[in-house]
Amino acid sequence: MFWKKLGIPYLKPIPFVGNLKDTVLQKTNIGLFLKKVYDENQDKPYVGIFCFDQPCLVMVDLELMKNILIKDSHNFIDRAITADEKVDPFMGKCIPLLKGQRWRHVRTKLEPSFSAGKTKKMFEQVEACATQLTRMLEVTTADGSSVLVRDATMRYTMDVIASCVLGIDGNSLENPDSEYKKYIAGVMDFSISKGLASLTMFMCPALQSFFKLRFVDEDTTEFLRRLVWTTVEYRQKHSTERNDFLDRLNELMNQEKMDASNGTKTKSISESGPILSTETQRKYPVLPFLDRRCERDYEIPDPHGSGTIILPAGTAVYISNFGIQNNPKYFPNPENFDPERFSEDNKRNRSNMLHMPFGDGPRKCLGKRFGLMQVKTGLVHILSKYEVAPCKDTPIPLILDRRAFSLSPKEKIPMTFIRHI
Numbered sequence: 001m002f003w004k005k006l007g008i009p010y011l012k013p014i015p016f017v018g019n020l021k022d023t024v025l026q027k028t029n030i031g032l033f034l035k036k037v038y039d040e041n042q043d044k045p046y047v048g049i050f051c052f053d054q055p056c057l058v059m060v061d062l063e064l065m066k067n068i069l070i071k072d073s074h075n076f077i078d079r080a081i082t083a084d085e086k087v088d089p090f091m092g093k094c095i096p097l098l099k100g101q102r103w104r105h106v107r108t109k110l111e112p113s114f115s116a117g118k119t120k121k122m123f124e125q126v127e128a129c130a131t132q133l134t135r136m137l138e139v140t141t142a143d144g145s146s147v148l149v150r151d152a153t154m155r156y157t158m159d160v161i162a163s164c165v166l167g168i169d170g171n172s173l174e175n176p177d178s179e180y181k182k183y184i185a186g187v188m189d190f191s192i193s194k195g196l197a198s199l200t201m202f203m204c205p206a207l208q209s210f211f212k213l214r215f216v217d218e219d220t221t222e223f224l225r226r227l228v229w230t231t232v233e234y235r236q237k238h239s240t241e242r243n244d245f246l247d248r249l250n251e252l253m254n255q256e257k258m259d260a261s262n263g264t265k266t267k268s269i270s271e272s273g274p275i276l277s278t279e280t281q282r283k284y285p286v287l288p289f290l291d292r293r294c295e296r297d298y299e300i301p302d303p304h305g306s307g308t309i310i311l312p313a314g315t316a317v318y319i320s321n322f323g324i325q326n327n328p329k330y331f332p333n334p335e336n337f338d339p340e341r342f343s344e345d346n347k348r349n350r351s352n353m354l355h356m357p358f359g360d361g362p363r364k365c366l367g368k369r370f371g372l373m374q375v376k377t378g379l380v381h382i383l384s385k386y387e388v389a390p391c392k393d394t395p396i397p398l399i400l401d402r403r404a405f406s407l408s409p410k411e412k413i414p415m416t417f418i419r420h421i
Contacts, residue, residue, distance in 0.1 A: 018050030031288030
């Protein structure tokens with residue numbers, strides 16, 4: 001047995017699926033499974049698991065996590081998740097899934113697009129979407145009806161993506177039956193095939209290739225490709241700009257052409273808003289775990305405190321930030337929603353490793369600054385006009401969907417919105 005030979009504590013697997021029986025049967029999702037492993041092994045620095053026939057390591061010790069994500073990140077620069085480009089070209093070409101030099105090249109090219117200055121230039125477009133959100137709330141609550149919060153915020157996010165990333169008006173808030181909303185909602189909605197695709201991409205990519213499992217279907221991929229290139233061609237023809245991500249794509253394409261012609265080789269708010277959103281991200285990080293793959297043999301402390309152990313190259317390593325951020329050792333009464341946990345005084349006495357909803361190290365989320373701006377802008381527009389409270393149909397406590405790829409509620413979330421006088 002792999003982990004037994006190394007002297008590493010591990011969960012006993014069963015044939016074919018390893019420790020993933022419940023995730024394969026879609027009784028739970030990867031994030032909840034890894035949180036359970038983390039919660040039940042607090043007395044160890046790490047624990048071995050088997051994802052189908054692949055040995056993987058779940059980290060528990062914070063210092064080891066810091067080494068993997070930051071100090072020794074050069075040896076863990078690639079994420080474990082892999083998508084077969086031939087099977088799922090949309091996912092295969094996503095920045096988080098790129099590997100090695102290809103990832104470095106693309107990240108270096110795109111990083112300036114997410115600078116503070118570039119993000120600030122898109123604030124006007126994000127604010128326009130937030131204004132549309134409050135208009136939709138006014139119409140919905142005019143007769144005293146509750147608001148389906150998950151649906152409303154999802155449509156707001158879709159319109160922000162449409163405006164700032166795709167360079168179009170999504171109109172999801174004004175027209176819930178729009179073609180754009182239909183395709184994007186399809187990506188976010190759960191299906192059995194998508195559940196299996198996400199599981200295999202993270203835990204055993206060879207199975208994704210073998211069974212040809214797609215997370216983003218062919219129709220959606222073609223719709224988005226057509227949408228982007230039609231907009232790009234229009235802007236090039238008419239020399240129009242919107243100060244968005246698509247403008248940056250145009251700049252990069254023009255630069256590639258110039259480099260080629262020169263013979264250069266290239267490869268293809270409010271005060272409460274921040275702590276409200278931060279505490280929400282603590283309780284419910286959208287992506288509940290981080291993943292890395294060991295590039296070369298790596299030395300880690302022996303779990304029994306006697307010497308070191310060599311972690312073999314190619315081993316996938318998982319960090320349950322959902323588990324860390326809901327650990328009562330670090331956040332007393334973690335089930336309580338308490339924004340004051342993130343006051344300046346409280347943050348000062350806490351390790352950065354205890355709150356990583358966007359990851360950490362070189363592989364942290366490229367769009368963190370933009371994502372926070374979107375969330376805070378939406379919160380400020382809502383809370384400046386409404387008091388938001390549970391209604392009789394609000395599910396309390398919130399029940400998570402055990403099948404969904406990311407952390408999301410199982411049920412709709414109706415809430416009461418009371419207009420400030």
